[in-house]
Amino acid sequence: MAQEKQFVFRDEEEAGNRLSRKAKESPFMLIGIGGLVLACGFAAYKFKHRGQMSTSVFLMQTRVAAQGTVVSALTLGLLYSMFQKHVLHKDD
Structure with a gap:
């Protein structure tokens, strides 16, 4: 089989490196994303017990x-x- 070559541009960042760079630049963004995840998780938990409220x-x-x-x-x-x-x- 022929070996496939992957082309990666020099200026592209990997996702992990980009996230760590953004975390150093603006840590409040990560706090906001954490709050978003917590709010959505809490809502998913409370969805079962919403009572008569429409979806x-x-x-x-x-x-x-x-x-x-x-x-x-x-x-x-x-x-x-x-x-x-x-x-x-x-x-x-």
Whole structure:
């Protein structure tokens, strides 16, 4: 059999390397993703016991909760970086 060659461009990153680089650049993004996973996991657990609530309303509430955790984490990260730059005068 002929040996197949795989072409990899020099500027492409592997997924693990890219995730670790992004985690170092903005750790609040990972906190937001963790909150998203927790909100979705909690909603999946509570789906069984939603009572008389319709599925569409339950899923809309789940979406709002998940988006709220991500937006809150990113907002906290932005406020933290602004505090460091303007109050503590730490320029990177």
